[in-house]
Amino acid sequence: MSVLVIVEHDRGTISTHSLGVLTAARNLAKQIDSQLEAVTVGAMADTLADTCGKHGATVVHQLHHDALVDYGPEAWGEAVSQLVKTLNPKVVIGSGTDRGHEVVAQVAARLDLPASMNCTEFDDSFNGSNSLKVVRARWGGSLMEAAELDAPIKLVTLANHTVEASESPVTSSTKATAVDLPAGVLHSFVRDRVERVAGVTLATAPVVVSGGRGVGSAEAFAPLEELAGLLGGVVGCSRAVTNNGWRNHTDQVGQTGTRIAPDVYIACGISGAIQHWVGAMASKNIIAINTDKEANIVTKAGYAVIGDLHKVVPAISEEIKRRRGN
Amino acid sequence: MKILVCVKRVPAPGARINITDDGQAVDTAFLGFTVSPHEECAVEAAVQLVEKHGGEVTVLTLGPAEAEEQLRTAVSVGAVKAVLVPIEGRDWDPQRTASAITQTIRQLESTEGAYDLILFGNESADSCGYQVGVRAAYALGRPMVNGAKGLEADGQIAIVRRESDAGQEIYQLPMPSCVGIKEGINLPRYPTMKGRLASKKAEVSRVVQEASEGGLKMITLQRPPERVSNTQILGTGPEAAPAVVDLLVELGVFK
Ligand SMILES: Cc1cc2nc3c(=O)[nH]c(=O)nc-3n(C[C@H](O)[C@H](O)[C@H](O)COP(=O)(O)OP(=O)(O)OC[C@H]3O[C@@H](n4cnc5c(N)ncnc54)[C@H](O)[C@@H]3O)c2cc1C
Ligand SMILES: Nc1ncnc2c1ncn2[C@@H]1O[C@H](COP(=O)(O)O)[C@@H](O)[C@H]1O
Numbered sequence: 001m002s003v004l005v006i007v008e009h010d011r012g013t014i015s016t017h018s019l020g021v022l023t024a025a026r027n028l029a030k031q032i033d034s035q036l037e038a039v040t041v042g043a044m045a046d047t048l049a050d051t052c053g054k055h056g057a058t059v060v061h062q063l064h065h066d067a068l069v070d071y072g073p074e075a076w077g078e079a080v081s082q083l084v085k086t087l088n089p090k091v092v093i094g095s096g097t098d099r100g101h102e103v104v105a106q107v108a109a110r111l112d113l114p115a116s117m118n119c120t121e122f123d124d125s126f127n128g129s130n131s132l133k134v135v136r137a138r139w140g141g142s143l144m145e146a147a148e149l150d151a152p153i154k155l156v157t158l159a160n161h162t163v164e165a166s167e168s169p170v171t172s173s174t175k176a177t178a179v180d181l182p183a184g185v186l187h188s189f190v191r192d193r194v195e196r197v198a199g200v201t202l203a204t205a206p207v208v209v210s211g212g213r214g215v216g217s218a219e220a221f222a223p224l225e226e227l228a229g230l231l232g233g234v235v236g237c238s239r240a241v242t243n244n245g246w247r248n249h250t251d252q253v254g255q256t257g258t259r260i261a262p263d264v265y266i267a268c269g270i271s272g273a274i275q276h277w278v279g280a281m282a283s284k285n286i287i288a289i290n291t292d293k294e295a296n297i298v299t300k301a302g303y304a305v306i307g308d309l310h311k312v313v314p315a316i317s318e319e320i321k322r323r324r325g326n
Numbered sequence: 327m328k329i330l331v332c333v334k335r336v337p338a339p340g341a342r343i344n345i346t347d348d349g350q351a352v353d354t355a356f357l358g359f360t361v362s363p364h365e366e367c368a369v370e371a372a373v374q375l376v377e378k379h380g381g382e383v384t385v386l387t388l389g390p391a392e393a394e395e396q397l398r399t400a401v402s403v404g405a406v407k408a409v410l411v412p413i414e415g416r417d418w419d420p421q422r423t424a425s426a427i428t429q430t431i432r433q434l435e436s437t438e439g440a441y442d443l444i445l446f447g448n449e450s451a452d453s454c455g456y457q458v459g460v461r462a463a464y465a466l467g468r469p470m471v472n473g474a475k476g477l478e479a480d481g482q483i484a485i486v487r488r489e490s491d492a493g494q495e496i497y498q499l500p501m502p503s504c505v506g507i508k509e510g511i512n513l514p515r516y517p518t519m520k521g522r523l524a525s526k527k528a529e530v531s532r533v534v535q536e537a538s539e540g541g542l543k544m545i546t547l548q549r550p551p552e553r554v555s556n557t558q559i560l561g562t563g564p565e566a567a568p569a570v571v572d573l574l575v576e577l578g579v580f581k
Contacts, residue, residue: 010492071495073460073471098473098490101449101456105472108457109464114421114541117449117456133545138454143343143352144548151541157456187469187499196493207579231579239363242513249510255451256363256509264579273340281553285577287560287570296341300555303573307563315564319571320580 001128002037002059003029004089006080006107007052008099011070012044014051017095019165021158022055024122025093026168029056032090032128037061039083041076042068046174053172055165061087062176071099072189077106079179084111089153090128096159108155115155116147120162132156140255142274200234202251207233208262210253210280213240214269214290214309221247223313224268230320236260238270254279268309272297289313327381327481329372330434330441332427332459333365333400335393336452342549349546350416352452361396364447368507370514371477372445373404379481381442382406384434388413388426394530402517402525409434410532417453421540424461430533431466442481442501448473448508463504471497472506 005025008015022038029036038057040048042064049060063079076099084092084107092107094100096118108115116136123133131150137159138145149156202208209228211221221235228235236253237246253260255275265283270276272288272295280286286301289309298304305312337357344353361369372383384407385400387393397408411430418426435441444466446459456472463470475494476487479501486497486505499505517525560569574580 010490074469098448098488102460102472105457105460106464109424109461112421114419115455115457116542118454135548138547139343139452140454141550142339143345144550146545146548148543148545149541150543184467184469187503188471188497190495191498192496193492194494194496196491231574232581233579242510245513249513252510264574264577271341274342275339287573288557293559298557300553301557302555303558303560305560305562305566305570307561307566311564312566312570315567316570319567320574323571323580 001034002087002089003032003034003091003093004084004087005036005038005057006092006094006100006103007038007040007045007048008095008097009040009045009048012047014048015095015097017097017100017160019055020161020163021093021095022052022057023165024158024163025091026056028091028122028126031124032126034090034128035059037087037089039063039080041079044069049172049174054167054169056168056170058170058172060172060174062174063179064176065179065181067181067186067189070190072186073102073106074185074188075181076103077110078181078185081107081110082179083177084153091132091154091156094157096157100157104155104157111153113151113153113155114149116149117157118159119156120144120159140275141278142255200232202234202236202253202258202260205234206263207231207266208236208253208260208283209233209266209268210236210238210270211241211268212238212270215241215246218246220310223310223317227266227313227317230317233262238276267297267301268313270297271295272300327375327379327442327479328384328439329375329381329443329445330384330386330431331365331368331372331400331405331445332386333369333396334362334387334447334450334452335359335389335396336362336450345547345549349548350544351547359392359395361399362447362451363509364449364451364507366514367509367511368445368447369400369403369405370512371507372443374512375443375477375479376404384409386427386430387411388418388423390414397530398525398528399517401528402521403515404521408528408530410530411535412532418537419540419542420455420457421461421542422537424458424465425537426535427458428462428465429535429537431462433533440502443479443484444468444504446504446506448506459504459506466504468502468504469499470504470506471499474505474507475511477505477507477511
């Protein structure tokens with residue numbers, strides 16, 4: 001009887017989200033008086049056993065197959081399913097990432113078990129054998145659902161940033177298992193990669209100057225570009241902007257765009273629809289620039305300027321340049 | 327190339343999502359509805375592939391009778407066949423939805439031949455289950471990659487590009503295959519006048535399905551705690567600029 005964590009990694013480098021998952025799983029294992037175990041896929045990940053032990057995993061299952069050199073949703077799903085079938089854990093937890101959801105969904109499909117993604121809470125009435133009550137994020141986090149997972153093995157993913165990782169070292173052992181992968185699952189592997197060019201991205205920039213429908217055109221983003229440049233930040237936008245073809249989707253902030261957490265978010269001509277807000281709400285400070293003082297973003301932001309962004313944004317850039325003496 | 331796209335009808339809320347008094351559903355009394363965004367892009371991706379290689383696009387939805395509206399939207403931008411699996415009452419859970427979709431695809435394929443590609447959204451906008459497509463693909467015995475931000479297909483091989491923290495990953499799937507699409511892969515077109523007319527006339531076929539309930543049961547919907555802010559108004563118009571810059575200094579981002 002155990003709680004099993006699917007450790008996410010990229011060619012042997014652990015995903016930081018996995019540490020939070022190990023921590024949450026350790027708490028759950030304690031609650032139901034069972035032990036925490038972890039599973040890594042591919043020999044490249046064998047080096048992660050130490051980290052798993054430091055975070056409380058008593059056994060680290062290492063799944064091996066010659067073909068497991070890079071990520072493949074079906075191969076990973078099949079490999080983990082085989083382990084789950086023999087191990088029969090009470091709960092299996094993956095991370096709330098693209099890969100985490102995908103692998104858990106693959107396991108769920110293969111074992112015909114229900115799965116609940118992006119959980120933020122596990123109920124303390126769970127004793128290992130009854131149903132597991134969870135709270136999970138829907139609508140990209142704009143809405144929560146209390147749900148009940150009724151199955152002999154509970155499959156879940158933990159929403160990112162829900163539990164802060166902490167160490168709790170135990171004596172841990174490794175158990176290598178050769179898995180048998182049918183040819184059919186060997187198709188969907190990563191075959192090639194394009195590495196990201198270094199630089200500030202929307203997800204990591206300290207300042208994001210975002211424009212919405214109020215900006216009015218692609219060209220009218222130039223002053224926002226200038227302000228972002230002066231502050232060492234980048235430009236973001238709302239879906240109204242990408243839908244109009246004014247900017248690329250890579251700049252979109254929100255539920256179906258990027259979630260950001262900059263020091264300062266400057267939202268210009270954006271109304272603050274809930275699907276935009278969920279992408280921006282983790283910002284440490286929000287300054288709204290809007291002609292409408294009733295706009296949702298204005299009432300939710302910490303700071304606001306009421307006025308025409310086409311006048312306000314250039315004025316801010318001018319003031320910055322003036323103070324810098326150029 | 328024959329492509330099937332699975333789309334879902336979802337409400338389009340504005341500033342907040344309200345919940346009905348019994349906590350069982352989103353209060354849609356004053357809301358419009360839309361095709362879930364990732365799937366809107368999946369329809370566009372399918373139409374583009376058919377424009378390039380020939381063939382046809384079929385759209386499929388499981389939902390209330392009103393979901394015909396979303397099927398017609400898809401027809402207005404280039405799909406030619408539309409299939410509704412009608413359900414009544416509350417949403418079906420992911421396992422039940424996937425079973426009904428899988429059964430419907432099997433039936434369609436038995437009369438119309440296999441689809442070269444079956445497209446899904448990466449996740450539905452409202453329930454965010456991240457699983458219906460993966461379950462259906464597995465049941466149909468086809469390869470599946472989710473999160474596609476790029477898709478090429480020549481009838482033999484589908485090439486999928488997806489984003490990761492490290493950059494871009496490239497997958498190659500033998501066809502027929504299934505792919506989950508993410509918004510940003512393309513910019514969905516607006517319907518033309520001709521498309522709008524076609525969508526009015528299009529025939530929507532109905533396929534009734536039975537499927538048993540799965541093990542994930544909703545108890546109630548809840549709104550997360552809302553952030554209330556005592557917004558500090560820094561000023562009005564361009565005259566507010568010095569106050570904004572003072573604030574940027576205070577927040578440590580003006581150096
Ligand atoms: C399932 C789903 C997912 C979605 N995902 C996203 C997402 O990821 N990201 C996202 O952004 N949206 C998303 N949306 C869309 C969202 O619901 C809104 O439609 C969108 O965010 C509106 O963009 P906006 O604020 O730019 O435009 P609007 O809502 O039209 O607001 C424009 C604002 O500009 C102000 N304004 C106008 N002119 C000026 C001016 N000259 N100076 C200053 N202010 C001015 C107006 O007062 C208004 O507040 C999603 C929708 C759905 C249904
Ligand atoms: N009711 C439905 N009708 C048609 N397709 C659906 C339905 N529910 C989910 N899907 C498809 O499955 C994908 C994943 O859904 P989900 O598992 O709910 O996140 C969606 O993006 C759709 O393509």
